[in-house]
Amino acid sequence: MKSLKVIFFGTPEFAKTSLQAIHQSQHKIVGVVTVADKASGRGQKIHESPVKTFAVENHLPVFQPEKLRNPEFLKSIKDLDADVFVVVAFRMMPKVLFEMPKLGTFNLHASLLPDYRGAAPINYAVINGEKKTGATTFFINEKIDEGNILLQQEIEISPEENAGELHDRLMEMGAKLVVETLDGLAENSIEEKPQPDVEHPKNAFKIFKEDTRIDWTKDAETVHNFIRGMSPYPCAFTTLKIGGDEKILKIYKGKFEVLPHGKTAGSIEIDKHSFKIFAKNGIYYPEELQLEGKKRMNLKDFLNGFRQFDTISR
Template identity: 80%
Template sequence: MKSLKIIFFGTPEFAKTCLQAIHESPHQVVGVVTVADKASGRGQKIHTSAVKDYAVANNLPVFQPEKLKNPEFLEEMKNLKADVFVVVAFRMMPKILFEMPDLGTFNLHASLLPDYRGAAPINYAVINGEKKTGATTFFINEKIDEGNILLQEEIEISAEENAGMLHDRLMEMGAKLVVKTLNGLAENSIQEKPQPQVEHPKNAFKIFKEDTKIIWDQSSEVVHNFIRGMSPYPCAFTVLNIGDETKSLKIYKGKFEISEDKNPAGTLEIDKHQFKIFTRDGVYLPEELQLEGKKRMSVKDFLNGFQQFDHISMA
């Protein structure tokens, strides 16, 4: 099998795992492109991406362009004479860049395309109660996540799995799929195919803060899936009145029960032994949560922190 020369584009841990798998394969990484270093936090400490950290530790050439159309950067990419570009969890690429290598540029996406195009495919697969999802490698074109499919692999979603757990499993599976795709391109054994035409593919738009608020006037199962799909990040939240204060409450984990109780959705029953929030058809029982200004804790520790439960209500 021919060893391909690769330029890798990516930023977070999900991408780093793919870079590592390529670096440990017979193929050669001739360059790594990642986001510019950022100063953040109280001390404005410089933070580097997981992809950069791996590349530096393994003596791989790193490029951190502010603009992907920068002529000097494009010239650097051209001079590396890569056979193929691999993109995982990066930003949108200009045509002048993704058309550069002879074998093209392919992306790894954490869904079974055409469903769940967009920024948050893992979260939405869990939120929507899917029983399976997967990963897809596909050639990049000018439309986001719409290029021809190279390889796809399915994975089952277990009933109590949250987005973080699924992310970690897809990360490992996706890294293997990337190497498998590179092997197939090297051997010319992959037949690319257009994505199926689906009238209403399921979307996975970027999640903003306002999208993470729990709507309690839904079925218990829908609420449960929403909380699983947002955990551990960005994390679903609700709002409590505690005495004279209004505080947000993140919920990481819990369970639900279908019940005939007629309490209105979005009200709660709380005492030193239990914390129940009523839904349209039952109750949700938080198990791991985080009150604004506090650390993440079990519901038992949360309840132990209060004396007067009659001062707590849903906002």
């Protein structure tokens, strides 16, 4: 099989797994482009992206441009004469860059396109109670996540799976799909296809802090799926009133029961053995929580430490 010269673009762990898979294949990585190192934490320690760490450990050329239109950066990339660019969890690319390689630039997206275009496809698939999702490789064009499809693969979502667990499974599956796509391009055996014309595709917009608040007026299953879809990151939250103070309570995991109760949505019942939160048509039972200023803990430890709650605020 023909070996392709690849330049890889990516940043987080999700992307690193694909980079590793390409590195272990017959294809040759001639360059890796990732985000600039950033200072974070109390000590403002410099942190590298997982993609950069892997590239450095494996002696791959690394580029960390502040601007993708920088003429020096563009010349350096062009001089590498790559056959194809592979993009996984990166930022938007200018046309002058993604049109550079002979075979084009393709992206790995963690959904069955055209559904769940956008920044948070894994979260929204779980939030919306989907029974399946998948991964898609597609050629990049000037519209976000709308290029021609190369390969797709489905995966089932289990009823209690959270976004983090699904992320890890899609990360592994997606890495294999990237290599399969490279193999297909090398052999000219993939027929690219336009994305299906769907009038109202499901969206996966970027999630902001205000989007993570739990709405207890929703039905219990919707609340449960919302919490699963936000776990472990960015994590769904509600608020507790404790001694007159309002505290943020993050909920990572729980169970629900559809049950008529006549209680106000968002009200609670709590004792040393149980914690109930009333939703529209049922009850939610938190199992893993984190109160503001405290560490994440299971329900038993939570109830041992905090018992004086007034109500939950919607």
